Amino acid sequence: MLIVVPDVNVLVSRANADRAGRSSTISQKVVQQLVSGVLNGEPVQLAMSFKMLDTYRDVLLRKGYDREAVEQSADGLIALMRYGPIGFDPYLVLGGTPELSVMDVEDGGVLATAYAAHANLLVTDNLKDFAGHDAEAYVTSVARSADGTRRDLYCVIRKRPDGHSLIVVHPADFVRWMESGFKMSADAIKASCGAKPQA
Numbered sequence: 001m002l003i004v005v006p007d008v009n010v011l012v013s014r015a016n017a018d019r020a021g022r023s024s025t026i027s028q029k030v031v032q033q034l035v036s037g038v039l040n041g042e043p044v045q046l047a048m049s050f051k052m053l054d055t056y057r058d059v060l061l062r063k064g065y066d067r068e069a070v071e072q073s074a075d076g077l078i079a080l081m082r083y084g085p086i087g088f089d090p091y092l093v094l095g096g097t098p099e100l101s102v103m104d105v106e107d108g109g110v111l112a113t114a115y116a117a118h119a120n121l122l123v124t125d126n127l128k129d130f131a132g133h134d135a136e137a138y139v140t141s142v143a144r145s146a147d148g149t150r151r152d153l154y155c156v157i158r159k160r161p162d163g164h165s166l167i168v169v170h171p172a173d174f175v176r177w178m179e180s181g182f183k184m185s186a187d188a189i190k191a192s193c194g195a196k197p198q199a
Contacts, residue, residue, distance in 0.1 A: 001045060002039050002043070002044050003044075005123070011077075013026075014027040029178075033174075044084070045086045056074060078090060114160075115166070118160065121166070124168060134159070135168075137154045138155055138193035139154050139196050140154055155167055165186035
């Protein structure tokens with residue numbers, strides 16, 4: 001069983017791609033895989049906090065999305081959580097005090113949600129805000145933007161309060177690992193990826 005927290009930036013990116021009529025974008029593939037309920041043969045439980053859902057709604061409304069469509073989308077996420085393999089209820093189970101080792105308060109809340117849910121994976125395009133002195137980073141791939149600039153992608157492995165690992169992964173790596181059947185575990189990452197040099 002994999003418990004996965006999608007950061008709000010991934011969900012908003014998917015909504016923007018849908019609205020623009022695009023298909024098969026990275027964010028769309030991430031959400032499609034989470035909605036399927038299975039990842040590389042393992043059942044998937046979606047996990048988000050009520051605060052994350054509120055942020056998702058607020059961002060979409062600020063971007064001019066129809067209120068009814070926004071509510072339907074948020075309700076769909078809640079249904080995926082409630083009827084997933086474990087059956088999370090964001091109103092009762094998740095949330096908590098923001099994680100103080102993360103500088104950004106909103107990201108600290110996302111990390112606290114991942115810890116409360118005992119998540120295995122947190123998928124975000126905002127990796128740097130989840131790195132820190134108490135986390136390990138591993139170079140996973142190199143991405144090239146449309147203008148040709150290079151960006152080293154990496155994942156962050158954090159120790160949850162219960163002693164297990166939380167992998168914070170970029171959406172592009174999540175999709176690449178999913179499509180290749182890569183086992184998304186701390187041991188597999190450490191065995192196949194080099195440690196990211198400290199900045």
